[in-house]
Amino acid sequence: MATEPRRYPAIGDWLRERLGLEGLAYSVPQHANRLPYTLGGITLGGFAILFITGIYLAQFYHPHPTEAHASVVYIITGPPLGDLVRSVHFWTAQIVTVTVLLHMLRVLVTGSYKRPREVNWYVGLGLLAVTLGLVFTGSVLKMDQEGVEALQHNKEAAEVLGALGGWFSAEFSRSVPLVTRLFNGHITILPLLFALLIAAHAFLVKQHGISPKVTKDAVSRVTAGEGESRFSIHLRRMSGYGFLVLAGALLLSFVFPSPLGQPGVAGAEVTKPWWMFIWLFPAEEAWGSAALAFVPAIIGLLLALVPVLDRSPYLSPARRKVLLAISGVILIAIVVSGLVATLQPLSAHLE
Amino acid sequence: MTNARKGALILASSLVLAIVSEVRAHGEPVIVVEPAVVAAGGEVTVTGSEMEPGETFTIVLDGTAASVSLGEATAAGEGQEAGFVVEYAIPADLPPGSYILRATTEEGETAAADLTITAPTEAAADEPVTVQEPSGELHVLDRGKSLPEVAGASIVALIAAVLGFRLILARE
Numbered sequence: 001m002a003t004e005p006r007r008y009p010a011i012g013d014w015l016r017e018r019l020g021l022e023g024l025a026y027s028v029p030q031h032a033n034r035l036p037y038t039l040g041g042i043t044l045g046g047f048a049i050l051f052i053t054g055i056y057l058a059q060f061y062h063p064h065p066t067e068a069h070a071s072v073v074y075i076i077t078g079p080p081l082g083d084l085v086r087s088v089h090f091w092t093a094q095i096v097t098v099t100v101l102l103h104m105l106r107v108l109v110t111g112s113y114k115r116p117r118e119v120n121w122y123v124g125l126g127l128l129a130v131t132l133g134l135v136f137t138g139s140v141l142k143m144d145q146e147g148v149e150a151l152q153h154n155k156e157a158a159e160v161l162g163a164l165g166g167w168f169s170a171e172f173s174r175s176v177p178l179v180t181r182l183f184n185g186h187i188t189i190l191p192l193l194f195a196l197l198i199a200a201h202a203f204l205v206k207q208h209g210i211s212p213k214v215t216k217d218a219v220s221r222v223t224a225g226e227g228e229s230r231f232s233i234h235l236r237r238m239s240g241y242g243f244l245v246l247a248g249a250l251l252l253s254f255v256f257p258s259p260l261g262q263p264g265v266a267g268a269e270v271t272k273p274w275w276m277f278i279w280l281f282p283a284e285e286a287w288g289s290a291a292l293a294f295v296p297a298i299i300g301l302l303l304a305l306v307p308v309l310d311r312s313p314y315l316s317p318a319r320r321k322v323l324l325a326i327s328g329v330i331l332i333a334i335v336v337s338g339l340v341a342t343l344q345p346l347s348a349h350l351e
Numbered sequence: 352m353t354n355a356r357k358g359a360l361i362l363a364s365s366l367v368l369a370i371v372s373e374v375r376a377h378g379e380p381v382i383v384v385e386p387a388v389v390a391a392g393g394e395v396t397v398t399g400s401e402m403e404p405g406e407t408f409t410i411v412l413d414g415t416a417a418s419v420s421l422g423e424a425t426a427a428g429e430g431q432e433a434g435f436v437v438e439y440a441i442p443a444d445l446p447p448g449s450y451i452l453r454a455t456t457e458e459g460e461t462a463a464a465d466l467t468i469t470a471p472t473e474a475a476a477d478e479p480v481t482v483q484e485p486s487g488e489l490h491v492l493d494r495g496k497s498l499p500e501v502a503g504a505s506i507v508a509l510i511a512a513v514l515g516f517r518l519i520l521a522r523e
Binding site: 064065066073076077080081083084144145146152155156159160169170171174175176177178179229230233236237239240241242243244246247250251253254257259260261262263264265266267268270271346 | 379383398485488500512
């Protein structure tokens with residue numbers, strides 16, 4: 001007996017038909033659903049939380065040197081959920097920085113930057129730079145002592161870059177203070193760049209497919225349209241991890257609310273930067289504030305050279321020992337540098 | 352090694368050397384203004400560093416509404432460590448707003464810092480501006496949450512966690 005169509009279809013069916021969601025059920029390899037291959041999606045979920053919480057915070061933040069710190073105090077003490085939303089924004093930024101770095105490390109270890117995915121590697125490096133730019137500008141905006149010191153370091157690094165660093169100098173605009181322009185960068189320029197780059201990133205992943213599973217003899221190739229699983233399942237798991245990021249950020253926000261220091265005083269150095277920048281401390285001691293510009297530039301350049309230097313098609317780490325060993329040494333140097341700077345008394349840095 | 356790889360290596364080395372040489376040649380003058388916010392009629396202290404001994408800088412306050420020359424300062428000291436510390440009174444009739452305090456030599460070397468000028472106050476006119484001591488301590492605030500806030504956020508966290516695990520662990 002033929003069944004009649006239901007008069008009121010389920011909401012899922014209704015959405016599937018109207019939005020063409022069947023198109024998302026294309027084939028992907030099974031390993032695409034494993035956690036290491038979902039780190040990019042987790043990062044994207046984190047960014048969604050950052051955009052939503054950032055919009056709320058922007059309603060109360062005053063991006064002027066004289067008002068910024070007081071407006072952050074107001075966010076914490078005044079608007080409904082202000083402290084919680086700011087803390088979720090802070091903790092999600094920390095989580096996103098971790099996941100984006102782990103994502104890059106996974107791509108490096110599994111050789112996912114190899115032909116034909118070299119361009120996507122560069123797009124990914126752009127996304128890493130934008131992420132760190134968002135974190136840095138965000139850390140300055142609160143204009144507490146740590147933020148003011150970060151701003152001062154920013155100016156010094158900009159001077160080393162000359163014309164390239166012009167936008168970061170106070171001289172760039174007579175009518176708008178630097179911190180106001182950094183806020184503009186934080187909420188307009190960098191998010192726009194992020195949107196363009198993430199669209200390109202996703203498009204290229206779709207074009208090439210997920211990098212093949214790493215085995216001893218696996219070679220890099222296009223996998224689009226192949227696989228036993230479906231992208232809709234990958235998307236579901238990505239969303240699941242995104243919700244866990246939100247739950248984790250909320251939990252951390254309750255236990256450790258986002259810190260705020262005393263109003264910043266220019267010309268002093270009595271704080272340390274956040275963990276993602278503190279590894280530069282020893283380099284600054286050795287080579288001066290210029291190191292804040294050239295050390296990241298050199299590391300960025302080395303990362304950009306990875307697909308140029310490693311052109312064999314093999315994905316297995318066992319077949320790429322030299323590159324991974326050099327990468328490991330650099331990574332260990334960064335971690336050790338960060339630990340030394342964290343444990344070192346601040347006075348030692350200033351001597 | 353292929354020609355393409357050699358070319359890439361040469362290009363990369365050149366870029367690294369270019370960056371390092373730029374860094375080694377640094378020594379751009381730096382100025383810091385304290386306080387960064389001052390009422391018209393108040394005083395600021397301008398500290399210059401990383402200057403050549405004997406260099407004379409013209410100090411100008413630039414804004415959209417006005418531009419005022421505050422005076423000159425000459426760097427003293429040895430080697431690249433020369434600098435100056437000078438105090439200037441901000442004209443009481445200067446309109447409030449955002450300014451750039453610029454130090455420039457005749458050779459074109461320049462350093463700049465933001466300065467925000469607020470409306471003049473009696474205190475600013477009568478007393479020197481006190482500079483707040485820098486502190487790495489946290490700003491102590493009441494971070495307590497109301498019961499509805501705690502309940503609402505807990506429910507959102509719980510729903511997010513349950514939904515998250517369900518989506519991750521759901522069968523294909």
